[in-house]
Amino acid sequence: MSKFYTKITQKLQDFIKVQKIFFVATAPNSGRINLSPKGMDSFRILEENRVIWLNVTGSGNETAAHLNENKRITIMFCSFEKTPNILRLYGKGKEIKEGNTSWDELISFFPETPGTRQIFDITIESAQTSCGMSIPFFEYKGERNELNDWTKSKGKEGIKDYWKDKNQTSIDGLLTHILD
Numbered sequence: 468m469s470k471f472y473t474k475i476t477q478k479l480q481d482f483i484k485v486q487k488i489f490f491v492a493t494a495p496n497s498g499r500i501n502l503s504p505k506g507m508d509s510f511r512i513l514e515e516n517r518v519i520w521l522n523v524t525g526s527g528n529e530t531a532a533h534l535n536e537n538k539r540i541t542i543m544f545c546s547f548e549k550t551p552n553i554l555r556l557y558g559k560g561k562e563i564k565e566g567n568t569s570w571d572e573l574i575s576f577f578p579e580t581p582g583t584r585q586i587f588d589i590t591i592e593s594a595q596t597s598c599g600m601s602i603p604f605f606e607y608k609g610e611r612n613e614l615n616d617w618t619k620s621k622g623k624e625g626i627k628d629y630w631k632d633k634n635q636t637s638i639d640g641l642l643t644h645i646l647d
Contacts, residue, residue, distance in 0.1 A: 468597075469595055471593055471594070471595050472594040472596075473516075474516050474591070475556065475591060475594055479554060479594055480512050482546070482552060483510070483512060483544055486544045487506060487607045488505065488544075489542055489543065489544045490505065491505055493529060493533035493540050493541075493560075494533060494537075495639055496536055499638060501530065501638075505520070506610065506611075507521075507610060508578055509522070517588070517589065518556065518589050518591060519587065519588050520542070520586065520587045520589065521574075521580060521586055522585050522587060523583055523614065524626055524630070525584075525634075526633065527633070527637065527638060528634040528645055529637050529638065530587065531562050531585060531644065532636070532637035532639075532643045533637070534560045534587065539559065540587070540589055541555055541556065541558075542555070543555045545599055545602050546602065547603070547604060547605040548604065548606075548607070551602055552599045553598070553599040553602065555595045555596075555597075557592050557594070557595070558589045558590050558592050560590075561587070562585050562586075562588075562644075563587070564645075565583075569588070573586045580615070581615045581618040581619045582614065582615070582618030582621075584634070631646060
């Protein structure tokens with residue numbers, strides 16, 4: 468049975484801290500929904516109603532485009548080990564890029580990560596748990612290094628060129644403002 472919360476309780480925080488993967492969903496006002504798996508050491512809980520997520524360079528930049536349009540975001544964690552559980556965080560997010568006034572403070576919460584693109588600062592409006600009894604067991608074997616290796620080989624200027632070529636619009640043509 469699902470249960471709603473008005474904040475990320477300590478029990479929910481403890482659950483989040485041991486998860487190795489999470490999923491981010493956003494949608495434009497009109498167009499395709501984006502749902503992406505995320506990993507690495509890229510998620511922090513700042514307060515019971517505020518989280519930040521470090522986003523690295525990828526093939527698209529859908530989250531930025533969608534949040535620039537309507538700010539809606541859902542983050543989902545699910546347990547693949549031990550006790551079944553699904554946790555969804557519903558909120559409003561905003562993009563923070565290098566050069567923004569809060570960048571230095573927020574980036575200090577994360578390890579230095581090659582290909583860092585932006586941080587999403589998310590105000591949590593509600594949280595929901597559900598049973599997760601249909602989620603299969605999976606064993607965590609470690610992080611992949613391919614993305615870090617690729618971004619290191621490109622260098623900072625090469626990554627900016629990639630953003631220019633691949634990350635300026637969403638798949639539905641919305642602007643991401645990555646280079647603004």
